[in-house]
Amino acid sequence: MTDETMPVRNPHLAGENARRVDIDQPWEQGNQEWWDWYVTLAENDEDDAGTLQAAPPLPEARSPTREALDRELSEPYDLTQDQIDFFRREGFIKLKHVFSSNALLHLRKELVRLLSDSVDAELDGGVRDRFLSLDMVWLENDLVRKFVLSARIGKLAADLLGVASVRLYHDNVLSKEPGCGRTPWHYDDHHFPLATNDVVTVWIPTQPIPREMGPLAFAESIETYRLVETVPFTKFDTSYDRRVSDVFRKAGVVVDDGPFDLGDVSFHHNLNFHTAGPNHTSQSRIVLSNTFFADGARLVDQATMVSGDWKKFAPGVPPGGRLATPVNPVCWPPEKSRIS
Ligand SMILES: O=C(O)CCC(=O)C(=O)O
Numbered sequence: 001m002t003d004e005t006m007p008v009r010n011p012h013l014a015g016e017n018a019r020r021v022d023i024d025q026p027w028e029q030g031n032q033e034w035w036d037w038y039v040t041l042a043e044n045d046e047d048d049a050g051t052l053q054a055a056p057p058l059p060e061a062r063s064p065t066r067e068a069l070d071r072e073l074s075e076p077y078d079l080t081q082d083q084i085d086f087f088r089r090e091g092f093i094k095l096k097h098v099f100s101s102n103a104l105l106h107l108r109k110e111l112v113r114l115l116s117d118s119v120d121a122e123l124d125g126g127v128r129d130r131f132l133s134l135d136m137v138w139l140e141n142d143l144v145r146k147f148v149l150s151a152r153i154g155k156l157a158a159d160l161l162g163v164a165s166v167r168l169y170h171d172n173v174l175s176k177e178p179g180c181g182r183t184p185w186h187y188d189d190h191h192f193p194l195a196t197n198d199v200v201t202v203w204i205p206t207q208p209i210p211r212e213m214g215p216l217a218f219a220e221s222i223e224t225y226r227l228v229e230t231v232p233f234t235k236f237d238t239s240y241d242r243r244v245s246d247v248f249r250k251a252g253v254v255v256d257d258g259p260f261d262l263g264d265v266s267f268h269h270n271l272n273f274h275t276a277g278p279n280h281t282s283q284s285r286i287v288l289s290n291t292f293f294a295d296g297a298r299l300v301d302q303a304t305m306v307s308g309d310w311k312k313f314a315p316g317v318p319p320g321g322r323l324a325t326p327v328n329p330v331c332w333p334p335e336k337s338r339i340s
């Protein structure tokens with residue numbers, strides 16, 4: 001077995017020391033370069049590349065008033081016990097009507113502006129085959145900050161995890177451009193250097209995402225990661241992605257790869273395995289994906305390159321240190337967030 005194909009284990013999960021392999025080296029570049037590398041690890045059908053389909057036009061929208069937007073971002077979204085049980089059993093959930101079309105399309109316009117500034121090109125057709133990413137946007141942009149620190153989302157994250165209080169790990173504006181292939185199979189525990197399993201990511205599409213645009217797709221059962229714990233991660237090719245999908249297919253793992261209607265928002269646990277299809281449409285697939293963790297959590301002792309440029313999200317925190325910097329604000333409950 002070469003260094004590149006050694007199994008990668010998370011010490012706090014497997015209860016053993018992580019093996020020192022060269023993915024243990026820190027990631028030296030930015031998070032955009034990380035995504036450029038990361039999508040090369042996905043297996044894609046050769047004949048998948050080709051003509052793009054026109055996406056359905058975006059619905060008409062009116063910009064919401066500030067009051068209406070603030071209300072919908074802060075009012076609680078009540079979960080049923082069945083929904084909470086589903087999340088804890090399956091490791092993900094898709095919720096309907098979390099935000100209004102007006103609010104989401106208003107956000108999309110702003111994200112299009114930020115993304116096109118970052119690459120100096122038009123979105124929705126002007127950039128091909130890439131996975132664009134921006135992070136820490138909430139620090140600079142008022143509208144993104146409202147969504148990232150939304151009490152509705154913070155409470156949903158805390159309620160799904162069953163913890164009293166959550167902090168932000170980071171925000172992520174993700175745009176899968178026309179022609180970009182699959183997102184490789186992974187679980188986020190592999191990416192986040194957090195020494196806890198109380199971690200959840202909300203994936204907020206800012207447009208309807210039909211199957212051909214590459215909706216996030218989730219393997220059912222929070223235990224599914226156990227099937228692939230010993231599959232060796234390789235940093236140079238698509239073999240990890242291919243082996244994971246082979247194991248899942250042979251084991252009959254059910255995958256929810258259905259479309260997202262406008263207003264649908266998903267939450268996935270850091271142990272949930274997920275992937276996303278290629279974007280075969282001429283529209284950019286733009287989402288806001290934010291990660292929260294239980295207040296009190298610490299960093300792991302040793303992060304790997306799969307965590308990307310994580311120091312940006314935990315500035316100055318030593319290995320094993322408690323993560324509670326000013327860029328990790330409490331997002332629920334509001335009383336605590338005011339004093340933090
Ligand atoms: O948007 C994607 O294709 C992948 C996103 C993802 O893996 C995540 O938000 O955890």
Ligand SMILES: [Fe+2]
Pocket residue numbers: 186187188274
């Ligand atoms: Fe992920």
